[in-house]
Amino acid sequence: MKSLKKALIILSLLSLVLPSWGQKKSGEWKRWLREVSPIMSEVERSIFNELPTEEDRRRFVDFFWKARDPKPETPQNEYKIEYYQRVAYAEKRLGGIDSDRGRIYALLGEPMEKHSYSGYEKVVDCELWIYHTEDRVNLPPFMYLIFFRRNNTGDYRLYYPGVNSAVDLLSPGYKESLNARTLSMSSYNMLRQSFPQLAEASLSVIPGEKSSPLSPGTGSSGIIIANIFSLPDREVEKTYLKNFSSLTGNVEVTLTTKSIDGYGFISLTQNQGITFLNYAILPEVIHTKKNAANKNEAEISLMLIIEDFSGNIIYQKERNFTLEVDDNRKKLFIDSRRLAFKDFAPIIEGDFRIRITFLNKTSEEVFVHEQKIKVNPQGPFLLFGHKLVELQSEKFIPFRQEKYKILPEPRLIFTQQDTLRGILKSSQQPVLRLVNVDDENDLIPLTNVNKDPTGLFLFTLPLSQVKPDYYFFSVRIGNQEVYRTVITITAAEVQKTIDLESSDPQEARYNYFFILAQEYLNAGLLAKSITYFEKLPPQLRNEVSLPLMAKAYYLKKDYARVLEILESPRVPKTYSTLALLANSCLQLNQLEKAVIYLEQLRQYGDSVTINQTLAATFLSLGNQEKAKIYYERAKKLRETSKEKKEKPSWKRKTPSKLL
Template identity: 20%
Template sequence: MYKRVNFVSHREWQVCLWVLLAAWVLGGLITPPLKATPQDQSSDSKMSKAEKKRQKAIQKEMETPYKKWIEEEVPYIITNEEKAAFKKLTTDDERETFIENFWERRNPNPSSPENEFKEEYYRRIAYANEHYASGIPGWKTDRGRIYIMYGPADEIDDHDSGGTYIRPPEEGGGETSTYPFEQWRYRYIDGIGTNIILEFVDPTMTGEFHLTMDPGEKDALLHVPNAGLTDMEAMGMASKADRFTRTDGMTIGTPMGALPESMEEFTRLDLYAKIFQPPEVKFKDMKAVVTSKISGTLLPFDVRTDFLRVTDESVLTPITIQIAYRDLQFQNKDGVMHSVLDIYSQLTSLGGRNVDTHEKSMVLDVPEHEFQQSLSRKAVYQYAVALHPGRYKLSLVMKDDQSGHMGSEELGLVVPHFDEDKLSNSTLILADLLQPLPTSQVGTGPFVIGGTKVRPSVTRTFSRDQNLCIYMQVYNLGQDPKTHKPSLDIQYELLKDGKPLLDQAEDPARLKEASQQFTLEKQMPLRVLQPGKYTVQIKVKDNIKNQTISPSDTFEVQ
């Protein structure tokens, strides 16, 4: 046994030596020193430490609530320039001023203290969280994002259950089965165009709809041979395999005619790019913040506040004011009894910083022949403002234009913080009116919460011919890891003098609709109750988290 040894020739040794020598020379020329001089190293270390310290301080200041404001409240409408400017700010006062200016730039009516854009924006977030949640908060979904940015669609073609679908000619025609999908149509979106159609598809059947550029994505039979054929495929004039060789990003069949412009590749790409861009800022004028201190005690009125979560750091706060007709002075104008009530309110932080100023004139007109009966009525007015959790002072002034009588009240507000991990609820609202709204009115106007009109009873006083209307939102429900659905029990209790009169469970069918957020809407007739004071209590048990809440409130039947 032996091994053969191959010797290297003299010529090969010379080549190797020359290669090694060249590598050593070049390495010395282009390779930087491995170790800096002590002086340079010390200088670099000092600079990096100072910069790191500064960046760390800014990051700590940005953690709450400003980080959540920029990442969870306004991420869809803040421009890149605004975001860059905000991140350069170093003090809370600068950030507060920036946020005030941010909303003022978008105020459609700078001469008014009421920022309609801001109020509408937070209403949309609340609606999206209530209607589009699917394992993640509604505002994070594609449908929620589009709704928040552009409001309710003018038309919605709803196929939430999927099933049989007759394709339009531009998609190839023919019959197929689809996954759940929705088509939203906007007649006009500023900066984008007219007749905008957006399609959301849920191919996973989990309730997670996403915006798609491919009309063929909703086809559940797309990958099933010889099923769900288009007209041309059924006639043998095209092959289903052709759908997968298209170069325009779609998987639809070959249509009979030409594609409409809206379905051309670059048109779809342009729409998809623009639809997610922050809307252009048009209203840049700033208005001065006017503060005043006024007082009076001649005109009595009642006020209540409620709190509903929008995000973890933003709470929608409806302020409801009630005043009796009999306390106002009316003037007869051509057979109509006329009165005007001026409303002024101011919200300030504990440090005295103005948070919101609201002025409104409420006109009350009653036909002369109905005037005497109307004196038993009450005028109710409501506006809402989005607030960060914390303490505030609310100053209210009412003035009767006819008599000049004024009334004022100051009260403290403690806006709650809704913990992300803890089962919690909005204010338990006892209302005298609770009704669903048509799509055109969803999310707009006084007394509107999402898709429901809720008019709180300010004094919680009802007559026996009324219904007791209950409204409450439940937040942070746990979800089963397998079903991605919550499991909860809800019990309504009616008590008098601490003794139970009624015990009723929530409809199980409604509980199946629950997501991370659930809305309670209940109406109870009061005709069976005798005059007196009662307590309504709602027990909500989250079986996933093993947490329970039991909010309650009192009311009176007259």
């Protein structure tokens, strides 16, 4: 077997010596790549960067614009013309297409409404853009997007509900006048009194979506913003790339400003019948700043995204907190010992790509760990680290397997003074061993493997007699190797990490049912989603869970159940719930009721689709006069819409669904 260490060195050297035209790009191509960066997919950019000749690059550009031409039969490319108008506006008025405002403007165009909150005493300079995004892939019909200047310094940034909060929109002077212990709620209440629309937008990008000021946007906001930036990957047909199929491989492109190094570790466990994804993130550095109390402070955001291999987001979790330590603890925990952040989330079965992002908002530094996993509820489930603890409490914590907890080592570095300890949940006796990465015949079996009364396999291996080197930690069950990863064993002293972890009480079990229901819904597994929704106790059947339950039944085509759920007075009549109600009524041929909900939908903004649907519905009811009014309104909206330049209008002749 070739040496893994030598292979890594060779790869590093190759990256230094192999020529690439991308390192010698002419000013023309650098300029073009920047101009189209908001609308260029990662695949397109990767292929373009590998093109060997000028002729190939010019041919690529021609195909690039043809793929986006809404009317190929006309001599002009309407999309290209409008896009460069957007770019010119962004460069002149919005700080360029590299800025948050400029990039959104290039992707989505002019917002339907724009509100400026500059010059106010209580809030920082910010803008609220309201978009009508009908017919855009995976975007809601209406959206709120906030741009703000943190502490009134620097450029305008895109506001992420959940990562940001109403606190970020307050001016520094006014913020200091509020009680620090109730800052989040006080900030939101101030916004609601002075700027109610801005306050609503601070909670979610979806108008009317219910969310808590203490934990805003934990549902769909992050997913929707991610969908905005992934529009180039979703909206453009890329079959033209087959014309460049002689190129092999794919170049990964990562666009970050202040990226830092770090370590990530992921493991699956099962506790009380629920499968959990556990993760530990260890950034190489955590920069802090002094606050008013002379403490060292950093605003931290820990984000988890679970997506399938088609790019569909199955679950997203955001955890935000302020890290505050004095000088002694900073030296002990952060500078010397380093701090590891641990969290967990329930997860459904399937093959997923996991992305964990550590964001230090104080220093604007980010570390991202990505990993592919396969989740099988039948196991096996493996945990290993340098310490095993038998727990007395029933609370849910990271890296817990039934009554045991493992303290993992995110760096996978162990010293000869350590004992490798672990837990394995398996229906069969495992074979565990260390295999030297340079010599497959250099094996160290783990013989101290015992089965406890609950059926878990507990194992230990003192490392004092294991020579320092790189090893594969291998687990075999039957004839199959189910796990293999590289660990390091060293004679040097390695300080253990200090863990900052989350936990949930035993009662959180029902909250996990809600999360699993959402994950199954996002994965399109409707029957399993409904099963978990129906497990929710009465106290969790609320304004947040009921609309999602109704969506699952709607996709299952149980329209009567949708009406039963959403007509409850507990459910707020937002755009999404009204659309589900209207569509369900249309499917059940309850046309009079459908008209009521359609009219209520219009309060969120007039659209061609709503008016066409109203016209068709009134026509079916025999009210031709009303039908004519709505058809004329739809026609007028279509004629004034900028989308007319990009795509032909489309008429609906019978009542149909809105979403």
